[in-house]
Amino acid sequence: MTDKFHQPVDAAQVPRFAGHATFMRLPAVADAEGLDIALVGIPWDGGTTNRAGARHGPREVRNYSSLMRSAHHMFGTEPYKVANIADVGDVAVNPIDLMDGLRLIENGISAIVEKGALPLAVGGDHLTTLPVLRAVAKNGPVGLIHFDAHSDTNDTYFGDNRYTHGTPFRRAIEEGLLDPARMVQIGIRGSVYGSDEHAWALKQGVRIIYMEEFVARGALEVMEEARAIVGGHATYVTFDIDSIDPSMAPGTGTPEIGGFTTREAQQLLRMLDGLNLVGADVVEVAPPFDLNGMTSIVGATVMFELLCILARQIERQKNRIAR
Numbered sequence: 001m002t003d004k005f006h007q008p009v010d011a012a013q014v015p016r017f018a019g020h021a022t023f024m025r026l027p028a029v030a031d032a033e034g035l036d037i038a039l040v041g042i043p044w045d046g047g048t049t050n051r052a053g054a055r056h057g058p059r060e061v062r063n064y065s066s067l068m069r070s071a072h073h074m075f076g077t078e079p080y081k082v083a084n085i086a087d088v089g090d091v092a093v094n095p096i097d098l099m100d101g102l103r104l105i106e107n108g109i110s111a112i113v114e115k116g117a118l119p120l121a122v123g124g125d126h127l128t129t130l131p132v133l134r135a136v137a138k139n140g141p142v143g144l145i146h147f148d149a150h151s152d153t154n155d156t157y158f159g160d161n162r163y164t165h166g167t168p169f170r171r172a173i174e175e176g177l178l179d180p181a182r183m184v185q186i187g188i189r190g191s192v193y194g195s196d197e198h199a200w201a202l203k204q205g206v207r208i209i210y211m212e213e214f215v216a217r218g219a220l221e222v223m224e225e226a227r228a229i230v231g232g233h234a235t236y237v238t239f240d241i242d243s244i245d246p247s248m249a250p251g252t253g254t255p256e257i258g259g260f261t262t263r264e265a266q267q268l269l270r271m272l273d274g275l276n277l278v279g280a281d282v283v284e285v286a287p288p289f290d291l292n293g294m295t296s297i298v299g300a301t302v303m304f305e306l307l308c309i310l311a312r313q314i315e316r317q318k319n320r321i322a323r
């Protein structure tokens with residue numbers, strides 16, 4: 001089975017600091033043909049309202065992903081043995097034209113989805129998730145499990161500008177890409193523009209689990225509720241690195257204190273196992289604000305956790321077909 005799937009470069013043969021800096025040291029391939037999971041970069045931060053830099057995220061996450069090994073120590077999963085996974089490179093982007101940027105990102109992710117592969121994307125700012133959702137929700141609205149410090153459901157910025165990294169999930173609901181009754185946001189915290197900032201999202205039926213509620217209830221209980229909300233239907237997972245405390249992930253554009261520890265994030269992510277996922281992303285890693293790569297290693301590790309969840313889903317599907 002192993003030899004028909006792409007394998008990462010063996011660290012016992014080529015040390016981790018050598019060779020090509022691809023995601024997880026997997027082969028770089030031209031497109032998603034034959035892949036179960038496509039690792040893809042979205043180097044675009046044209047939706048950033050304050051500190052830009054997430055455009056540099058994919059390159060640094062690729063670099064730090066060289067520290068990941070090939071098996072998950074808790075699940076026992078060896079993702080590269082059960083699924084065909086490779087680095088399809090970065091989608092084309094336009095750093096000086098927002099609407100063209102969104103169009104290019106949607107095209108890039110659509111090319112993956114059309115080949116039947118699950119996209120696992122690394123942003124980019126959180127607006128990149130909107131064109132990804134346009135690509136993965138072509139057959140109808142999907143559910144969403146959203147880890148973030150911010151709800152990202154505001155309406156407009158700087159006048160009537162509707163597309164920023166503070167608005168993607170409002171636009172996605174309006175466009176019918178997300179079913180708000182199957183949406184849960186976890187880790188939301190920090191000061192807001194007004195006391196009614198989350199009123200619109202709550203009115204649509206979005207479940208917002210503030211950090212304070214997470215602290216009171218714990219990962220197990222919160223994720224049991226999140227799993228019940230999305231159920232067994234198609235669901236997307238989006239992980240904003242600013243959900244993690246800035247003491248552990250400072251390299252991001254909009255840091256908020258009081259965040260998840262990296263260990264809590266691992267606990268939360270592992271409880272995604274068994275859902276029906278159509279893709280996932282890690283966004284808002286901004287290397288210009290990072291310290292010695294400490295945020296990029298968090299991004300790479302979150303990516304590996306998500307990769308194992310997706311690989312386990314592929315494995316279950318293949319076993320079902322084989323049976």
Ligand SMILES: [Mn+2]
Nearest residue numbers: 126148152240
């Ligand atoms: Mn966000």
